[in-house]
Amino acid sequence: MHTVEKIGGTSMSRFRELMDTILIGERTGETLYNRIFVVSAYGGITNLLLEHKKTGEPGVYARFANAENESAWREALTDVRARMADINLELFGDSVERVEADRFITQRITDVETIMSSLQQLCSHGHFQLDEHLMKVREMLAAIGEAHSAHNSVLALKKAGVNARFVDLSGWDQPNPLPFDEMIEQSFKDIDVSREMPIVTGYTHCSEGLMRTFDRGYSEMTFSKIATKTGAAEAVIHKEFHLSTADPGIVGLDNVVTIGRTNYDVADQLSNLGMEAIHPKAAKGLRQQEIELRIKNAFEPDHDGTVISTDYCSAKPQVEIIAGRPNVFAIEIFDQDMLGEARYDIELSRLLQDLKLYVVNRDSDANSITYFVAGSRKMVNRAVRLIGEKYNSAEVGLHKVAIVSAIGSDLKVPGILAKTVSALAKAGISVQALHQSMRQVEMQCIVNQDDYESAVRALHHALIEQEEHGDVICAA
Numbered sequence: 078m079h080t081v082e083k084i085g086g087t088s089m090s091r092f093r094e095l096m097d098t099i100l101i102g103e104r105t106g107e108t109l110y111n112r113i114f115v116v117s118a119y120g121g122i123t124n125l126l127l128e129h130k131k132t133g134e135p136g137v138y139a140r141f142a143n144a145e146n147e148s149a150w151r152e153a154l155t156d157v158r159a160r161m162a163d164i165n166l167e168l169f170g171d172s173v174e175r176v177e178a179d180r181f182i183t184q185r186i187t188d189v190e191t192i193m194s195s196l197q198q199l200c201s202h203g204h205f206q207l208d209e210h211l212m213k214v215r216e217m218l219a220a221i222g223e224a225h226s227a228h229n230s231v232l233a234l235k236k237a238g239v240n241a242r243f244v245d246l247s248g249w250d251q252p253n254p255l256p257f258d259e260m261i262e263q264s265f266k267d268i269d270v271s272r273e274m275p276i277v278t279g280y281t282h283c284s285e286g287l288m289r290t291f292d293r294g295y296s297e298m299t300f301s302k303i304a305t306k307t308g309a310a311e312a313v314i315h316k317e318f319h320l321s322t323a324d325p326g327i328v329g330l331d332n333v334v335t336i337g338r339t340n341y342d343v344a345d346q347l348s349n350l351g352m353e354a355i356h357p358k359a360a361k362g363l364r365q366q367e368i369e370l371r372i373k374n375a376f377e378p379d380h381d382g383t384v385i386s387t388d389y390c391s392a393k394p395q396v397e398i399i400a401g402r403p404n405v406f407a408i409e410i411f412d413q414d415m416l417g418e419a420r421y422d423i424e425l426s427r428l429l430q431d432l433k434l435y436v437v438n439r440d441s442d443a444n445s446i447t448y449f450v451a452g453s454r455k456m457v458n459r460a461v462r463l464i465g466e467k468y469n470s471a472e473v474g475l476h477k478v479a480i481v482s483a484i485g486s487d488l489k490v491p492g493i494l495a496k497t498v499s500a501l502a503k504a505g506i507s508v509q510a511l512h513q514s515m516r517q518v519e520m521q522c523i524v525n526q527d528d529y530e531s532a533v534r535a536l537h538h539a540l541i542e543q544e545e546h547g548d549v550i551c552a553a
């Protein structure tokens with residue numbers, strides 16, 4: 078029996094340490110094998126290739142798609158190449174591996190540059206529309222990030238004597254795309270996992286278009302598909318930290334507690350806030366096939382980490398995580414003609430969706446609706462302008478806010494709302510809006526952007542640190 082294990086981008090950036098923990102460590106001989114690794118691009122690389130996942134800052138793709146300036150995307154591509162070459166140098170120094178790593182990446186970048194140039198030229202003729210080809214360009218660019226990290230990993234592992242095998246699912250030289258399932262089946266049919274260690278690109282080229290269907294976070298789709306198709310005994314995601322009661326980067330490693338168990342419902346709330354414990358669509362396949370999912374700290378391999386299952390519920394009502402999302406835009410639409418008209422919400426939601434803005438939450442009263450959206454400032458400004466044009470009598474306001482959220486598999490803690498609000502008030506933070514759903518798995522506070530980190534710290538202190546959970550809430 079084998080496991081399928083994904084390594085996230087932030088962890089991949091600390092590759093040398095990974096060799097001593099999860100990839101090799103104390104293992105020799107057979108114990109090295111029966112593990113399939115799916116890797117993400119090194120931290121920040123996909124942001125440079127496409128656009129920044131959280132801030133929306135344009136990368137190569139976004140500059141090409143906007144076509145404001147013909148050369149802007151080329152400069153961005155040159156920057157990516159330089160960044161990748163720096164990573165290669167850092168990993169391999171002056172060695173044959175580095176020459177091979179540079180050759181590989183130069184080839185991929187040159188290929189995509191040629192295609193993008195030709196496309197740009199072709200589409201300068203009115204008969205050809207750039208829009209029709211953009212998704213393919215996005216996929217090709219994204220795939221370079223994962224091909225780079227997977228190819229490098231194989232070079233490093235082989236040098237260390239491991240029988241590693243590069244499994245390139247990016248379909249670079251493949252004539253016709255296969256359906257997702259078939260692509261995975263074909264790629265694994267000749268691999269003997271008991272004697273080889275497959276290092277698989279997190280991007281899969283397939284006829285459905287992984288990017289079209291799932292967009293960012295796609296490497297988890299590849300990971301879960303491989304786990305279900307190859308019948309893995311367990312699916313493991315390795316991250317930079319343990320899944321904790323809050324972001325250790327904000328609250329401090331000494332203050333957070335590791336979460337030993339949680340459920341897919343909580344994982345969905347986290348992913349809505351941009352902290353992808355697991356992509357909700359990736360979780361579905363694992364859940365259906367009853368494959369256990371474990372989230373582990375890549376740098377503490379002996380710790381059991383967090384087990385996510387369908388039916389876990391905390392023994393007593395409690396807050397398990399303080400999560401949040403900074404850089405959210407509140408688009409507030411006030412229109413007295415709106416009273417009782419459901420079509421506004423439908424039309425506005427569609428408009429935001431067309432602009433690819435992600436609606437994290439929304440609230441409304443008799444004559445106003447506020448959408449809390451994540452996306453680029455440019456697209457948000459466009460949304461505000463379009464809404465103003467469409468509804469003459471509406472007043473459209475824009476505020477930069479942050480969402481801070483208390484999450485738990487059972488949040489029916491008596492007095493929790495009062496405790497939350499008073500903790501924020503004590504920290505001098507003004508609450509802009511408050512949401513709690515009937516299901517009581519999540520409670521969201523909207524605060525000013527500048528108060529984001531202090532709000533996370535205040536809530537963590539009041540709702541979690543006071544409980545004295547020890548090192549782990551419900552060890553796995």
Ligand SMILES: Nc1ncnc2c1ncn2[C@@H]1O[C@H](COP(=O)(O)OP(=O)(O)O)[C@@H](O)[C@H]1O
Pocket residue numbers: 084085086087088120315316317318319320321322323324325326352353354398400
């Ligand atoms: N509750 C939490 N537990 C652990 N890490 C968190 C949490 N909330 C936010 N983080 C942050 O998430 C980062 C990893 O995020 P993610 O983008 O999912 O990583 P990866 O690149 O490994 O997929 C960490 O650097 C950490 O600061």
Ligand SMILES: N[C@@H](CC(=O)OP(=O)(O)O)C(=O)O
Pocket residue numbers: 084085086087117118123124130222279292293294295296297353
């Ligand atoms: N690197 C890709 C795919 C991915 O899933 O990355 P990560 O595993 O680092 O979240 C992205 O940023 O979308």
